[in-house]
Amino acid sequence: MTSSSSTSRIYIFPEYLSPFLTLLQLLAVGLFAYALLQKDLLEFAGLRQSKSESKLITDGVYRIVRHPLYLAGIILIFTKPEMTLLDLTAAALVSIYFITGAYIEERRLVSTFGDRYRKYQQGRHIETWMISELGVSSKAPFRGLLLSSDCSAPGITPL
Numbered sequence: 001m002t003s004s005s006s007t008s009r010i011y012i013f014p015e016y017l018s019p020f021l022t023l024l025q026l027l028a029v030g031l032f033a034y035a036l037l038q039k040d041l042l043e044f045a046g047l048r049q050s051k052s053e054s055k056l057i058t059d060g061v062y063r064i065v066r067h068p069l070y071l072a073g074i075i076l077i078f079t080k081p082e083m084t085l086l087d088l089t090a091a092a093l094v095s096i097y098f099i100t101g102a103y104i105e106e107r108r109l110v111s112t113f114g115d116r117y118r119k120y121q122q123g124r125h126i127e128t129w130m131i132s133e134l135g136v137s138s139k140a141p142f143r144g145l146l147l148s149s150d151c152s153a154p155g156i157t158p159l
Contacts, residue, residue, distance in 0.1 A: 004084050004086050004087050006086075007084045007085040007086040007087075008084065008085050009082060009083070009084050009085075010083045010084060010087075010088050011082070011083050012081065012082045012083075013081045013082070017081075018081065021079045021081055024075060024079045025075070025076060027075070028071075028076045028079070029072070029076070031061060031065075031068050031071065031072040031075075032069060032076075034060065034061050034068070035060075035061050035062070035065075035068035035069050035072070036069070038057055038059075038060045038061065038062065039057070054112060054113075056116055056120065058120050066106075066121070067105070070099075070101065073094070073098055074094075074098060077090075077091040077095065106121075
């Protein structure tokens with residue numbers, strides 16, 4: 001069995017960034033909790049059958065982000081103060097799972113709600129994780145950050 005501590009470290013955030021990482025983690029947990037409260041918790045957990053008429057949620061946090069649960073999960077995964085190769089591999093696989101889930105969910109929601117959902121999608125671009133009303137556009141400077149070949153970032157110590 002391989003543990004995270006037995007693989008090589010990719011990066012360690014400096015100690016002075018710890019309050020920032022903690023704040024990001026708390027915001028992600030808050031985002032997750034707020035989004036979850038807008039859903040039927042028993043239905044979400046699979047303990048109750050889906051109602052015959054599903055409701056399209058477009059208010060609250062869903063007014064800003066189409067997939068807040070996935071976004072919160074990805075934020076939590078990548079705000080780990082120390083990232084090993086195994087952690088990064090797991091984070092990448094979980095992120096791919098979330099992004100694939102968002103894509104499949106988008107298709108299901110368009111199929112279920114049609115033009116109502118297409119109208120809701122406008123202005124909430126999937127490549128920027130559906131953040132729209134915070135002034136972030138699809139031409140944001142960080143749009144391709146995760147695909148960049150430049151892995152250096154200020155304040156992060158690569159190992």
